[in-house]
Amino acid sequence: MKDYLTVNKVSKHFGGLQALQQSTFAIERHKTTCLVGPNGAGKTTLFNVITGFEQPDEGEIRFDGKLLNGLSPREVIGEGIARTFQNLRVFEEMTVVDNVMVYLNDDEATGPLDALFRPFHTQAALRRKRAAALGFLREVNLLHKADDIVRNLSFGQQKLLCIARALATGAELLLLDEPTSGLSQSALTAMVETVQKLREQGRTLLVVEHNTRIVRRIADEIVFLHEGRTMAQGEPDKIMSDPKLAEIYFGGVV
Amino acid sequence: MLYLQLLADGLVTGCAIGLVAVSFSLIYSTTKVFHVAHAGIYTAGGYIAWYAASYGAPFTVACIAGIIGSALLGAVIQSQVYQRLEERGAQPLVLLIASLGVLAVLQNGVAILFTTNMLQFSYPWRNQMVIFGAVGLSYAQVTIVIVSIVVFVVLTWMSKYTLFGQRIRAVASNPFLAEITRLRPKTLFVLVMMIGSAVVGLAGTLIALDQAMQPYTGVLILLTATIAVIAGGIGSLTGAFVISLALSVLQNLSLAVMPGRWSIAATFALFILFILIRPQGLVRAAR
Amino acid sequence: MSFFLNYLIQAEIFSVMALSTNLLVGIIGIFSVSQAAIFGVGAYTVALLLLSKMLGFPAAIVVAVVLCAALNIVLALPSLRVAGDYFVVTSFGCQLVATAIFINWSQLTGGASGLVGIPTPAIFGYSTDEPAAFACVSTVILAISCLGFWLLMRSPFGRIVHAIRQDELAVAAAGKDVLRAKVSVAAVSGAFAGMAGGLYATYLSFIDPTSFDIGVSIIILTMLVVGGARTLAGSLVGPFLLLALPHGLDLIELSPTIVGPMRQLIYGALLIAFMMFRPQGIAGQRL
Numbered sequence: 086m087k088d089y090l091t092v093n094k095v096s097k098h099f100g101g102l103q104a105l106q107q108s109t110f111a112i113e114r115h116k117t118t119c120l121v122g123p124n125g126a127g128k129t130t131l132f133n134v135i136t137g138f139e140q141p142d143e144g145e146i147r148f149d150g151k152l153l154n155g156l157s158p159r160e161v162i163g164e165g166i167a168r169t170f171q172n173l174r175v176f177e178e179m180t181v182v183d184n185v186m187v188y189l190n191d192d193e194a195t196g197p198l199d200a201l202f203r204p205f206h207t208q209a210a211l212r213r214k215r216a217a218a219l220g221f222l223r224e225v226n227l228l229h230k231a232d233d234i235v236r237n238l239s240f241g242q243q244k245l246l247c248i249a250r251a252l253a254t255g256a257e258l259l260l261l262d263e264p265t266s267g268l269s270q271s272a273l274t275a276m277v278e279t280v281q282k283l284r285e286q287g288r289t290l291l292v293v294e295h296n297t298r299i300v301r302r303i304a305d306e307i308v309f310l311h312e313g314r315t316m317a318q319g320e321p322d323k324i325m326s327d328p329k330l331a332e333i334y335f336g337g338v339v
Numbered sequence: 340m341l342y343l344q345l346l347a348d349g350l351v352t353g354c355a356i357g358l359v360a361v362s363f364s365l366i367y368s369t370t371k372v373f374h375v376a377h378a379g380i381y382t383a384g385g386y387i388a389w390y391a392a393s394y395g396a397p398f399t400v401a402c403i404a405g406i407i408g409s410a411l412l413g414a415v416i417q418s419q420v421y422q423r424l425e426e427r428g429a430q431p432l433v434l435l436i437a438s439l440g441v442l443a444v445l446q447n448g449v450a451i452l453f454t455t456n457m458l459q460f461s462y463p464w465r466n467q468m469v470i471f472g473a474v475g476l477s478y479a480q481v482t483i484v485i486v487s488i489v490v491f492v493v494l495t496w497m498s499k500y501t502l503f504g505q506r507i508r509a510v511a512s513n514p515f516l517a518e519i520t521r522l523r524p525k526t527l528f529v530l531v532m533m534i535g536s537a538v539v540g541l542a543g544t545l546i547a548l549d550q551a552m553q554p555y556t557g558v559l560i561l562l563t564a565t566i567a568v569i570a571g572g573i574g575s576l577t578g579a580f581v582i583s584l585a586l587s588v589l590q591n592l593s594l595a596v597m598p599g600r601w602s603i604a605a606t607f608a609l610f611i612l613f614i615l616i617r618p619q620g621l622v623r624a625a626r
Numbered sequence: 627m628s629f630f631l632n633y634l635i636q637a638e639i640f641s642v643m644a645l646s647t648n649l650l651v652g653i654i655g656i657f658s659v660s661q662a663a664i665f666g667v668g669a670y671t672v673a674l675l676l677l678s679k680m681l682g683f684p685a686a687i688v689v690a691v692v693l694c695a696a697l698n699i700v701l702a703l704p705s706l707r708v709a710g711d712y713f714v715v716t717s718f719g720c721q722l723v724a725t726a727i728f729i730n731w732s733q734l735t736g737g738a739s740g741l742v743g744i745p746t747p748a749i750f751g752y753s754t755d756e757p758a759a760f761a762c763v764s765t766v767i768l769a770i771s772c773l774g775f776w777l778l779m780r781s782p783f784g785r786i787v788h789a790i791r792q793d794e795l796a797v798a799a800a801g802k803d804v805l806r807a808k809v810s811v812a813a814v815s816g817a818f819a820g821m822a823g824g825l826y827a828t829y830l831s832f833i834d835p836t837s838f839d840i841g842v843s844i845i846i847l848t849m850l851v852v853g854g855a856r857t858l859a860g861s862l863v864g865p866f867l868l869l870a871l872p873h874g875l876d877l878i879e880l881s882p883t884i885v886g887p888m889r890q891l892i893y894g895a896l897l898i899a900f901m902m903f904r905p906q907g908i909a910g911q912r913l
Contacts, residue, residue, distance in 0.1 A: 136799070138795075138799075157798070158795075158798045158799050158801075159798055159801050159802070159803060162799070162800070162801030163801060167799075168799065170796070170799075174793050174795065174796035174799070175793075175796070176788070176789045176792045176793060176796065177792065178788070178792060178911075179785070179788060179789065179792070183785050183788075183789075184789075186782065186785055187785055187786055187789045187797065187800055187802070188800040188801075190801065194781070194782055195782045195783055195786065195802075196783055196810065197778060197781075197783050197810045197811070197813075197814055199781070199783070200777050200778045200781030200782075200783045200784065201774055201777055201778060201814075204777050204781075207777075207781050207782070210782065211780075211781065211782055214782060250800070254800065254801060373711045373714050375714070375718075420898065420902065423902060424901065424902065429901070429905070430655070430913060431710070432651070432655050432656075432657055432913055433901050433905055433913050434901075435657045435714065436657070436847065436851060436897055436901050436913070437897065437898050437901040437902065439659065439844065439847070439894075439897060440893075440894045440895065440896070440897030440898035440899075440901065441894070441898060442894070443841075443844050443890055443891065443893060443894025443897065444891055444894040444895055444898065446890075447887040447888070447890040447891035447894060448891060450886075450887035450890075451884050451887045451888060451891065454883060455883070455887070554887075558718065558722065558840065559722060561718075562715070562718050562719055562722055565715050565718075566715060566719075569712065569715065598730065600726055600729065600730045601726065601730060603722055603723060603726055604723045604726055604727065607719035607720075607722070607723045610715065610716075610719060611704055611716070611719075614704050614705060614707075614712055614716075615704050
């Protein structure tokens with residue numbers, strides 16, 4: 086449906102800086118929408134506002150009709166939206182599978198009392214969670230790294246881990262913040278393959294992406310952001326060949 | 340009139356606590372380190388001044404000795420401990436623990452050198468009284484009020500109107516930007532620590548002049564001061580000073596209804612109440 | 627033999643305290659100087675219950691555990707809801723207020739003179755007057771604490787808590803209740819401290835406020851830092867090593883008034899040294 090996630094006239098300022106100005110767009114379920122625009126256009130701020138890390142100064146954000154304004158990050162996950170971070174925010178000192186387990190949408194035996202007074206039950210739950218986490222690692226082709234410490238993983242592998250974590254939350258809508266930035270060619274291929282797999286599964290994705298070739302490959306729809314304003318929304322071919330937008334983004338046609 | 344006297348005494352001590360609060364606020368908002376060793380410098384400053392006085396130095400000279408000693412201690416702590424740890428990317432917790440270690444070293448160093456007995460300045464003019472109607476203040480107390488207010492005004496003026504003060508506030512509001520421009524936070528931090536330590540050492544000397552000194556009382560004073568800093572809004576020197584006065588007055592007035600040894604409990608209870616109701620501060624931070 | 631047993635018992639009691647502090651400082655990463663205060667609450671609770679003959683030792687320990695856990699929850703909740711450094715102030719406040727209460731609430735705590743004649747535990751009718759018998763009790767309690775710590779750390783809860791220390795925001799982004807986890811850890815930490823306090827009171831048969839002041843908090847923190855944070859081994863190595871220290875000091879000729887502050891100074895220096903040069907302690911992980 087067309088109004089799965091709606092962002093309606095959302096503004097946000099920090100001190101003197103207006104990060105978002107009346108941003109408005111909507112994304113469709115089961116489709117992949119790419120958020121493009123020059124650096125500093127407000128894309129990460131938009132993510133922060135949608136997922137409850139920041140509150141908008143004005144405007145409304147609705148997910149499947151439900152108002153998201155004022156919800157905490159925890160509550161937003163509860164509504165079914167998960168995100169990755171541009172700076173990863175992985176738990177470096179823990180293993181890959183433990184990282185996913187923390188994100189798992191499974192509240193069984195997660196309390197201290199369970200750990201202390203029902204140790205066998207807790208260990209059984211732990212085994213179950215580990216199996217589930219391994220499943221998500223398999224989806225992103227990281228199964229062979231499951232018990233490695235995250236610090237020892239390559240940057241590309243850490244980024245795949247972020248995807249696995251987002252999947253583990255069981256969220257309906259995934260917000261991916263620059264999943265391909267900083268990746269080597271081989272890691273890039275692996276990441277794009279993973280994203281394509283998610284698309285084939287019919288997942289709804291909102292992806293911040295700079296690489297225009299990748300955008301052409303994965304986007305069903307593009308939202309162009311500039312200086313906090315949504316300049317345009319539409320099909321990739323149309324947007325990418327619009328000379329005005331190309332001017333803003335590159336200073337020329339793509 | 341008991342209450343007026345208690346009020347006056349509270350204001351006097353509040354002025355000195357205000358200096359502790361203002362100096363702590365300066366250091367904390369600039370370096371972002373919760374410098375608990377500040378209480379140790381408070382103590383050391385007073386003892387250095389007393390030491391000078393015990394050799395016959397007049398109060399002004401003793402004060403200056405205390406100020407210089409404190410400033411040097413602050414410089415050493417910042418450059419040798421905090422800065423080295425920051426350069427290694429240490430977590431704030433590590434700095435806090437190191438600061439606690441410095442506090443323990445300072446307090447106990449003083450205890451070893453000067454024993455744990457109460458010490459007082461022996462200037463004969465200390466206890467001469469000045470009468471203001473129903474209230475009597477000693478020369479020592481008057482000294483505290485005058486010196487504290489002067490220092491407070493100077494610090495506030497420095498923060499708002501001098502280039503140095505602007506640099507401090509710039510670093511405080513954006514340390515990363517400061518690092519990559521030419522604001523040279525490292526030197527700035529040492530200077531801020533020196534100024535903050537000088538002021539708190541002075542505060543320690545002043546309170547010692549009025550009352551007495553012991554090696555371990557600094558922490559209690561710092562607790563009241565930090566509560567004032569937080570309640571006043573971090574970054575607001577005026578807020579910190581004013582709330583210090585208020586808390587000190589409250590502590591003193593509470594003497595009328597409960598034994599003095601409970602006043603810290605009353606202050607702390609106020610703090611807990613405060614963070615439950617309005618944790619962002621009671622006074623808007625100065626821009 | 628009795629000398630060794632006494633050392634063992636003390637080391638075991640402080641190992642439980644080190645585990646308690648490890649949970650707060652090592653696992654969650656919260657700075658705490660109030661461990662001695664909660665230790666004291668546990669001690670006084672068990673002492674009073676046993677002296678009044680209201681309950682036997684096992685029941686008294688349970689009461690102490692519940693009380694201390696609840697106390698930690700009450701203190702942690704407001705301060706953890708707001709910014710991180712507020713907990714530093716709360717921790718200092720809690721410690722100083724607790725000491726004030728221990729000293730001043732004489733009807734309950736015996737004031738500065740403390741409580742005497744605390745009976746040794748009678749477990750299922752067996753007396754523990756002999757050090758060897760008491761050592762059995764302390765060893766069992768230490769074993770229970772170690773087991774609890776170990777179970778906690780390898781559980782799903784343990785993973786969440788480890789993650790919180792590394793990146794609290796990312797844990798919130800995972801949909802987990804960070805505040806609840808932190809408060810839970812504070813509660814378990816309190817529970818351990820309650821047990822340790824109860825053991826301490828019955829071991830010494832006499833307690834006074836000086837056993838639970840901020841200096842003791844620093845000692846316990848030093849034990850954790852030296853032994854090493856986050857690991858079970860570290861919480862055992864630290865106390866066993868540092869309790870051997872006073873005996874080392876006895877070998878040097880020191881005047882009795884200096885011994886106390888000297889010990890504290892060494893602990894302070896150890897804190898600084900370890901934070902600067904070996905933050906993982908002897909057997910732990912980097913703070």
